[in-house]
Amino acid sequence: MGRLTWSTYVAPAKPVVSTNLPPGESRELWSPTSSTLIYGDHDAVLVDALLTVDEGRALADWVGANGRNLTTIYITHGHGDHFFGAAAVLERFPQARMVAPRGVVEKMRVQLGEQWLDGVWRKGFPDQLAEHPPMAEPLADNTIDLEGEQLVAVEAGHTDTDRTTVLHVPSLGLVVAGDVVYNDVHLYLAEAGNDGIQSWYAALKMVNSLRPCVVIAGHKRDGADDDLTTVEETRRYLEEVEAAAQRTGSAEELYAAIIERYPDRINRAVAWKSAQALKS
DSSP: OOOOEEEEEEEOOEEEOOSOOOTTOSOEEEOOEEEEEEEOSSEEEEEOOOSSHHHHHHHHHHHHHHTOEEEEEEOOSSOGGGTTTHHHHHHHOTTOEEEEOHHHHHHHHHHTSHHHIIIIIHHHSTTOSOSSOOOOEEOSSSEEEETTEEEEEEEEESSSSSSEEEEEEGGGTEEEOGGGSEESBOOOOTTOTTTHHHHHHHHHHHHHHTOOSEEEOSEEOTTOOOSTHHHHHHHHHHHHHHHHHHHOOSHHHHHHHHHHHOTTSBOHHHHHHHHHHHTO
């Protein structure tokens, strides 16, 4: 049995149709988003599948160039930017199964409803999404077998949305973290009400408990190191935004404090939406 390995694809930032722009900004760009291929001698598992049809096709080309048999697409959480693109990947690899834990499947179903799919995603990305984005099958026991190695879905609770997960590959010391961890990209905190930040701290503690050597963030700067420091950096960001929210009186003031502290992180639009939500 050969040893597993992995490779990560990062889709670059892309324009979003939006009228809710951050102060001083003239346009909104979506955060760069990662997909990770874990593979052995013959087979492969893809973790997350991006958003648009064009991204899905480019991702399918990248997977195909690897030369392995794609058996499974695993979805870490229910946000559409991590699974709508699977339509194009499954068109290229129809034998693959798309799976997720039951809680993730429930969140995916909400994203495929009219309120989110038509009311949010298609407005932001007109004529760019699959007509019928696919739905994952529930993953029965939260494990995927890849050439005799176990890939383990670990539930993380609330992070940037409810019922998120990571995929842990113990033999590699690898955690594909979805949106539990961000890497040099502003965190999405628009769903952080009802002690959401506190729940996120617990999720980060769980990731550390897995003792990974490599942590791949769902949103990351292309080329950034995928090491354990990203977990601590995500925790520190949450702490600093939480403290700034307590000392500021408006969304504008909170946003300014976030940008002053993190002027070079990618996607100020996310910081603006987070500030608005935390001050609503």
